Amino acid sequence: MRLLTEVLADVVGVEQVSADHHFFHDLGADSLVMARFCARVRKRADLPSVSMKDVYRHPTVESLAAALTGPGATAPAPAPPTAATGAATTDGTPVTSASTATVPPSGAPAPASAADAARAADEGPARAGTRQYLLCGLLQFLFFLGYSCLTALAAVRGYEWISGASSLTGRYVRSVLVGGAGFIGLSAVPILAKWTLIGRFAPGRFPVWSLAYVRWWVVKTLIRTSPLRMFTASPLYVLYLRALGARVGRNVAIFSTRIPVCADLLTIGDGTVIRKDALFSCYRAHAGFIQTGRVTLGRDVVVGEQTVLDIDTSMGDASQLGHASALHAGQSVPARERRHGSPAEPTTTDFRAVEATGCSTARKVCYSAGQLLALLLGWLPLATAGVALLLAAAPQLNAPLGSGASLFAGWTFWLGALIASFAAFFGAVLAGLLLQGTVPRLLNLALEPDRVYPLYGLAYGLQRAIAFLTNRKFFPTLFGDSSAIVHYLRYIGYDLRRVVQTGSNFGIEVKHDTPFLSAVGSGTMAADGLSVVNARFSSTSFSLSRASIGARSFLGNHVVYPSQARTGDNCLLATKVMVPIDGETRENTGLLGSPPFTIPRTVLRDTRLSHLGSSGELHRRLAAKNRHNAVTAVLYLLARWFHIFVLTLLALGVKTLYPAVGVPVITSAVVLSLVFSVCYFAFLERAVAGFKAQKPLNCSIYDPSFWRHERFWKMASVEPAPFFNGTPFKNVVLRLLGARIGKRVFDDGSIFPERTMVTVGDDCTLNAGTVIQCHSQEDGAFKADRTTIGAGCTLGVGALVHYGVTMADHVDLACDSFLMKGEYVPSYARWGGNPARHLPDPTPHPHTCAAARA
Secondary structure (H helix, E strand, O other), X not given: OHHHHHHHHHHHOOOOOOOOOOOOOOOOOOHHHHHHHHHHHHHOOOOOOOOHHHHHHOOOHHHHHHHHHOOOOOOOOOOOOOOOOOEEXXXXXXXXXXXXXXXXXXXXXXXXXXXXXXXXXXXXXXXXXXXXXXXXXXXXXXXXXXXXXXXXXXXXXXXXXXXXOOOHHHHHHHHHHHHHHHHHHHHHHHHHHHHHHXXXXXXXXXXXXXHHHHHHHHHHHHHHOOHHHHHOOOHHHHHHHHHOOOEEOOOOEEOOOOOOOOHHHEEEOOOOEEOOOOEOOOEEEEOOEEEEOOEEEOOOOEEOOOOEEOOOEXXXXXXXXXXXXXXXXXXXXXXXXXXXOOOOEEOOOOOOOOOOOOOOHHHHHHHHHHHHHHHHHHHHHHHHHHHHHHHHHOHHHHOOOOOOOOOOOOHHHHHHHHHHHHHHHHHHHHHHHHHHHHHHHHHHOOOOOOOOEEOOOHHHHHHHHHHHHHOOOHHHHHHOOOOHHHHHHHHHOOEOOOOOOOOOOOOOOEEEOOHHHEEXXXXXXXXXXXXXXXXXXXXXXXXXXXXXXXOOOEEOOOOEEEOOXXXXXXXXXXXXXXXXXXXXXXXXXXXXXXXXXXXXXXXXXXXXXXXXXXXXXXXXXXXXXXXXXXXXXXXXXXXXXXXXXXXXXXXXXXXXXXXXXXXXXXXHHHHHHHXXXXXXXXXXXXXXXXXXXXXXXXXXXXXXXXXXXXXXXXXXXXXXXXXXXXXXXXXXXXHHOOOEEOOOOEEOOOEOOOHHHEEEOOOOEEOXXXXXXXXXXXXXXXXXXXXXXXXOOEEOOOOEEOOOOEEOOOOEEOOOOEEXXXXXXXXXXXXXXXXXXXXXXXXXXXXHHHHHHO
């Protein structure tokens, strides 16, 4: 106990700490301070290892010491050996590229155990040569260029044929035929490519940047850009997966838009339901390899919202996995048992929210036929008509190019492009806003709360239409992080009658199943990534229920909030927390982790940041924030419009030059559009930050520094980088955006909200859905700091790394993990969980099965 007290006093910065002092209430520490305390303790060979979960459960030195030394406590780890990681300078300091530190900061633990180091040596990252890396990028670029040009050429030829019709009826018929042919072609190409280039996927692994990887990447890209992805939650989507090789039973409902790539390794039994935002791709990247493995789901299985199923996982018949949970590689759920958490552990909670009903084959056929008819007879001809109307609104754009004349010489051309782009962009914004406020309200009149409806009927179609129309990302991005978001959400149907304006009630990412059954209490704030789940689905039925978030609460990033939530007023729901749906109603407390455990609702340090002293000062600061946010919204609209204007110029150039030049002009336009978009949005993002790296912040949300950070988020919301996932070009784009990225980093779809505060070392592997978030907001307090990822690290699928984190070299972070702020992870360690901690040997690790196969 004495040693723990000494370490705590040194971290907190006081001379003496009593054994019964509460870490948060008496000492005023926060999670960042306590993360440093945990790191110091883990460094000491004479003290047992301690995690943030231990700190929250035992918030005094006395109780913590008792828990760590009592029955069942883990013995102190032996002193680890010193591991050399990288070359050394003349003074003996280790060096890695991208300024990645291999020497732990003051108070950080030494490298992990010898077993971890030996494991890392056996499973070290596959390091591709420079030639192989560049060849891969070249082949990927040639594929993109060829496929884009072919589709663009087909679109131009189709539009020419449509325009040649002499009557309105003829144009409509031709639009239907062209649209149908294009839909069939774009849907068939991924299937043909998969069976031609790959055949059947099998469990195994292959190095990234290799020729085998190029073939796999081509198939993955085609699969995930297929128009059939629009039919998620439809019987057509199930047919698409079967065509790709998946074994999918009858009455299976899949609501996740994340299409599994290695479909041959996916087995889903009859009556299973997979809810939205679940990740089950049947592959993952690790240490420079793509590893493929099976995901097997039995009959009548329930997979909750925002879950991750790693490779080599299985669920038995009638088993359940709760929302915000994960199965790590090698984990399985026995038949008729329930699991929750990350990694999943046993629970008695029932996640089967609604009972299944009858769903006939005729109902599925009629619903699917209706979807296809709506697309082919409605949406595609409407898009063609929109292009025709746009050209008719600016007839000067149709003037033929004179002999020897320059394309952009005449002022009428520029004026026409300006008018066309302005009318198209702002007209679409106004029309979309009007549509969101009217059509969903009319459709909602036919739906009743808490009534069970069968899938694939009229009520189901109405619910899907409401969700589609009211979840367009453009408007939350425009209005989010400002007072306007409250008015917008109320406009589309949210119950916000008792909400108190803070200027940051909601972020720029908020979604729901229906806005008309979503309510938020007075004084509550929510960060980005809130997902309100007020539609409950089985494999054949659904019902809508009211989801009510309590008053005076705060919801962190990436929170799934179900309608059955057992949380009341004055709750802190931390980032990636699993919101409980059973037990007593939690009030006046905080919840962290998956499965959740209680933490303090707030701490003294954060209260000081958000306190303004008087209501008059609050109103003055809020008014100033509103003015700043209004300017930000105008800048955002103008920036988006100018992008459309330049793309319009390129499209009109193609239209004018194509008869004389042919296919080369299409190729040039595709390349120019891509290069311009990347450079333009990179310029905007860097300009908003003053062409400087962002600095650590610790301030109130009413501080101008935070307002500038909000402006940065909005202008950076259009990310060109995801377009390059899985290619060497992703690293180039991230460097252009200000991130410090090492050599040969493999990025399959990571997100960096603050690019200039992120450092990633050589040969790292970043999986799909990985988030490196260098900020955190809690009530009125905002904090931001740099995060460093060492060389050779692997971040699992759906993992989130918080601000102020340092990961030393060759760290393995498991899927769906939440690595909390201020943590230091020693080299060669394997961490996982929510919150993340060192994984003991008995826990099923990611890569176990793949390593065994290798």
